[in-house]
Amino acid sequence: MTGLTAAEYRTLLTEALDTAQDADTTDPGLRTLFTPSSHRRALDPDVTVVRGARGTGKTYWAKALTDPRLREIAAASYMMPRLGRLKVVTGFGKDEQVGLGDPAFPGRRTIARLISSGVSPEDLWSAVVLTALGVPKVLALDGWADRIHWTRDNPEAYEQALRKVDRETRERGQTLILLFDALDHLHADRRQADLLVSGLFQVALELRLTTSTLRAKIFVRPDMYDSAPKAFADASKLGANAADLTWSSENLYGLLFHQMGNHTSTEAATFRVQTGTWNPEGEGRFVAPVDVIADEKRQKEVFVAIAGPFMGTDRRKGHTYTWVPNHLQDGCGRVSPRTWLFTICRAASVTQERYGTHASALHYDAIRDALHAAAGVRVAELKEDIGWAAVAVEQLKGAQVPMEPSVVDAYWRQNGLSDALRTMSDAELKGSGPRDAENHYALIKELVQLGVMTERSNGAVDLPDVYRLAFDIGRKGGVPRKPVR
Incomplete structure (x- = not known):
């Protein structure tokens, strides 16, 4: 069998990667799951x-599990047989992760109301755990306030409920993951x-220390993990x-080649032959x-063989x-796999x-063009997840980096960043706001932590x-701001 032509490679790349880029809208599948x-x-x-x-795989793995x-x-x-003996329940997530039926957790507006009424995070998550585990007494209660109050007021019953589920799960030879x-x-x-998040950590740690089969698995952004108080035993x-x-x-390259080799096309079959012996798993x-x-x-x-050796002649x-x-890395050296796949797919289309x-x-100028498009996608994700961070960087438009922190501070003062962040609505904030909207130098540090x-x-900001x-x-x-044409 002859090898793939450049045109056939482009066809394979665009078709294999087009639906493999977004874990939020595309569920992991048998062919596409990469480990x-x-x-x-x-x-x-x-x-x-x-x-x-x-984009590093939190929601992807939460769905896959x-x-x-x-x-x-x-x-x-x-080579972890225990994964095959799990029972998995969603304790908190997006609605589409739950499937049919009511979720075992309150929504964002309900959480805000509960917290403002004086409910402690630890009591809230304890009630969520019992609800997710299907404890009848808790499920029979009408509304989250009643469930939380019952859990808080009946600590012995809470512990007994956990022991009962733990015992039943152990008898089935399983581990139950929340x-x-x-x-x-x-x-x-x-x-x-x-x-x-701190309250959730406390409840999760208690499960781990007091039961043999009940475990929480918490997918969290690194900056949220770092900033959550951990002043508990x-x-x-x-x-x-x-x-x-x-x-x-x-x-990243393994993911790319896995997606190419697991497409259903004849080009994918040829690619498999070209690159060695692929093991069929059914x-x-x-x-x-x-x-x-x-x-x-x-x-x-x-x-x-796909892109040529150089980014020029x-x-x-x-x-x-x-x-x-290297050019897709954020400030922490991380590359989002979905941005990576988007870039390669876009480069094939532009070529x-x-x-x-x-x-x-892949033409080298098409790769550069794809980098600009990928940057747009990454910023759209930033606006969706950390809206305040996008507003902060947007106020530096037209500037040139690196620049001194004092220059960043001047831009933000001139554009009224603190006022803008202070007046942003919940919907505009997307996710959660900064730790200190008034301190521009603290904002720089937080943006560095976020990548x-x-x-x-020398202290300059880039x-x-x-x-x-x-x-x-x-x-x-x-890389020039304007795409190379």
Whole structure:
């Protein structure tokens, strides 16, 4: 069988990646589920806290863990048979993660009302746990206020209920996982959100320490984990067994090649033949050779066959294999896998439209154009998840980085950032607000923690390309703000 032509590669890339980019709207499937080596520990039932930035896989894994067949795949891939013996219940998340029926948790408006009425976060989450576990006495109560009050006023009954479910779960040979996701939508006020997350941590830790089969798994943004108070007994044990959803370059390329090899087209079949022996697992799923998903040298060979070796006519413009992931990194060095797949897919489409006779499937100028489009997508995600951060960076439009913190402060004072953040509605804040809207230097530090900004060794403020380009902010010697045409 002959190899794929440049045009056939483009067809495969656009078709295989078009629906594989968004975990929020596309559920993980048998073909598309990819198990990066770095995520193994995050799925361990005994790991309570899983930290991950936007797009790194929090919602993706929260969805996958609720599907018995996908858990079987993960169990086999990670050689973790315990994953196949789980019962999974959603303790908090987006409505679409719950499926049919009423969710086992209150919504954001209800939470705000409960907290304003004096309900403690720990009591709220304790009632959520009993509701998710299906404790009859709690389910029979009408409304969250009554459930919380019953849980608070009946500590012995609460403990007995947990012991009963724990015993039944153990007799079935299972582990029961309570999933908590989308915590950035708990409360608009950041301090209240931090207290709510702290209360959840306390309840989750209690489950881990007092039962043998009941476990919470909390997917949370790293900055929310850091800012949540942990002044409670044994809090250090949370950090000791926390895991992070990280994506190395090898993981990103492994994900790309996995999606290409698991498409249903004849081009995908040819790609599998070209790249080695793919192991069929049934139901149309194939597992790539180890070197294709884990060996840098082999991955570079495969990608160079797709994109060519350089980001220009020679090496002076950079090597494609390293250039693409490096320019998609945020300030913490993280690359969102959905942004990565979007960039490659977009580059294939642009190449087909403008450089159809190019020898490689991806033209280097099309890759640069795709970087601008990916920056727009990343900023749209930022506005959706952390609206205040987008407002802050948007007020630097037209500037050039790096710049001194005092210059950033001057821009923000001139544009009235503190007033804008103070008057933002709950809907505009998206998720939760900053910790201190009045202190511009504290805002810079928080944006650095989020990966939206970076801080150079001399203290100057910079922006990663994946945000800079979309906000029309320049950098001397950097990727131009205007797409190359």
